[in-house]
Amino acid sequence: MRTHFCGLVDEALIGQTVTLCGWADVARDLGGLCFIDLRDHEGIVQIVAEPDAATAGNAEVIAAAAAVGYEDCLRITGVVRARHAVNDKIRTGKVEVVATKIELLNKAEPLPFHAHENPGEDIRLKYRYLDLRTPAMQRKMRTRTRLVSALRHYLDARGFQDIETPILTKATPEGARDFLVPARMHPGEFYALPQSPQLFKQILMMAGFDRYYQIARCFRDEALRADRQLEFTQLDMEFAWVAERDVQDLTEDMIRHVFREVMDVELAAQFPRMTYAEAMRRYGSDKPDLRIALEFVDVAELVKGCEFKVFTDAADDADGRVVALRIPGGASLSRKQIDEYAAHAAKYGAKGVAYVKLDEAGAINSPIAKFFSEDAFKALLEAIGLQNGDIAFFGAGKYKTVSDFMGALRLKAGKDFNLVADGWAPLWVTDFPMFEWDEEEGRYVALHHPFTAPAVDSIEDLRANAKTAVSRGYDMVLNGNEIGGGSIRIHNSAMQSAVFELLGIGAEEAAGKFGFLLDALKYGAPPHGGIAFGIDRIAALMAGSESIRDVIAFPKTTTAQCLMTDAPSPIPDAQLAEVHVQVRPKA
Structure with missing residues (x-):
């Protein structure tokens, strides 16, 4: 039905006759002179329907062009010529097609929305x-x-x-x-x-x-x-x-x-490359966006002597964490905006977010300052690196929860304060925990999946150290996306059975669900690994x-x-x- 694609008509075709098929992207009737932007998957080319210079004819083509509506399905034959007013915004902008025949293949009814809306x-x-x-x-x-x-x-x-x-x-x-x-x-x-x-x-x-x-x-x-x-x-x-x-x-x-x-x-x-532990410690995420330079400062040791119970309870908890995130220029945040940050953190498990603002003159604005001695608070701000015009948010609680909601604040602050650098920031995150403890189910669950190898060779070591066991898992991260x-x-069949056991999958269930895998592992299975993108x-x-x-x-x-x-x-x-x-x- 066609000789060329609309978006590929170029100067090499000047003087040649082409037949194109596509949709009417724009149709303009200027009274005896009509223009149609004809679009297909390759792009747009301008069609002109004009009186024949020699005969002052071409009335049939002009009438057909004048009747064209938005998104009508057309086949148009014409001659390619150089365009007087070049359009640098499109690939075909140096040429146009003077129509000799316009065929309406299918009339489009009024559309529910415009392609450019x-x-x-x-x-x-x-x-x-x-x-x-x-x-x-x-x-x-x-x-x-x-x-x-x-x-x-x-x-x-x-x-x-x-x-x-x-x-x-x-x-x-x-x-x-x-x-x-x-x-x-x-x-x-x-x-x-x-x-x-x-x-x-x-x-x-x-x-x-x-x-x-x-x-x-x-x-x-x-x-x-x-x-x-x-x-x-x-x-x-x-x-x-x-x-x-x-x-x-x-x-x-x-x-x-x-x-x-x-x-x-x-x-x-x-x-x-970065270990899971380092990624969580520095960025609160196992898929950190390295285009944002903001990093956490762990301050548990500096707040143990304060009178703020939220901080001291977390600092004294072996599974707790107290962390600060400094945002350059963040002192410009209003109280309403600070509340919006707290609400954002709440979506990720925060029960509250403390803060310290240091205005351009160096004056402190903070609801937690009263819980510290002057020297202790000064040491805290120095450890964070707070400068005039900055704000620091604090998170306290269980390590994973704090990492999650402070990681979310870090991403929000990065976008809000235009701290996301241009370009691409890939990395590998490695050494993931083998298991996570599921409080609701009262058992371990696999962080990746139950077929991931532990970073130990001994089943005894794995059983004795299940809580802290590291896997041989790895993720590729790009701009904060896994x-x-x-x-x-x-x-090894015995190791696979041991992992199933630690995950609460009994021998009978494992045989029923994964018996074919356990059997296959017994017959000379090679070391192997993989990845999915x-x-x-x-x-x-x-x-x-x-x-x-x-x-x-x-x-x-x-x-x-x-x-x-x-x-x-x-x-x-x-x-x-x-x-x-x-x-x-x-x-």
Whole structure:
């Protein structure tokens, strides 16, 4: 139907006849002279319908152009010529097409929103086909396509095998909730959609495939937010006969390669490394944004002698923490704004946030100053490095809770005070805790997943030091986003059973859920490890979007709905009966 794409018409085609297909982005009738901006996925080119200079004819073309409406679907034939008024804002801005034929392929009814407007997200998702048609979404989705292509080319060239793993698989007791699929041929039994291909890729290493990858669709029935979806895409990788640095060095080079190919950006020649403990101590996050220079100062020892019980209780608690965060220029915050910071911290577990302001003249404004002697308070401010015009926020309580809410304050302050440097700040976070204690369930849970190897060789050592055990896990972080997470895996059946036991998974349950894995580990399983990268998150970063919904063609809302198709939806009883399912009435 067409000879060229709209956005690729250039000076090399001057004098040639072209046939283009696209949508009318703009149509202007100037009374006998009409202009149409014709748009396809490659871009926009200007179409001109004007009287024929020799015959003063061309009335049919001019009439057709005058009748064109917004987003009408057109096919236009014409001759390319140089444009008198050059438009440097578009790739085709030096040329235009003088129309000799205009065909209306499909008339567009009035649209619910204009491509150059910024409607609410609900409207965009309901009419996703129109939203995806916009130049902004076209650019974002093409960025994603280039990312996946660059990843595939890199891995294919290095001997990785692209192997598909099952979508219908077995439910497991760890991680988020599984999506369940009733098995029609096995009444009362269910498949689960994979949260990741984790066990299958480990089995592939035991089967001798050595280097595996897959652009995998994964499913987790969990709460949605800007960086989470019920279904998502990850680059899944696994290596046999490797230690941590083998995985890290290759994948670090891979990420440098794709940023160079997709964005023409050179990332650091070597990504810095930081332990989990250091990241939490300095930044209150296991995915710190290093573009923000703000760091915590631990002040527990300096507040033990004060009369502020919140501080002293935390300072005397072996699992407690008292920390300060200095914000340069923060003394400009009003009391109302300080309360907004406290409310923000409360979302992450804070029961309150103390502060000290030092105005430009050096006067102190602080509700906690009265609890300190003059010398002790002076020593505290010196340790924090507080300068005239600064504010310092304080957090006190359990170590993890304080780290979480003060980490959130650090990010907010960085954005509010324009302290986020330009560019890209990648790093590796390593040496994660093996387990976390879940107070509600009264047991340990795996910080990464239950197949991550501990940094000890002895089962006895692991059992004796479960609370402080470190894993061989690692995450790649970029600008405060975890873009990849992985680990060296357990390759010994006895160690895997011991980890299950510490996680409260008994021998009978382990055999039922993971018996095939435990068996496979007995037959010469090699040391192996891997990593998974979030394609959606990387694409969003590359596209400059804060939400991964902007780089997913058909995402769900935060209430887990597809507004375009109205999914999820009820299923007829007859269809449910076929899969032996009966729905309980809503409470």
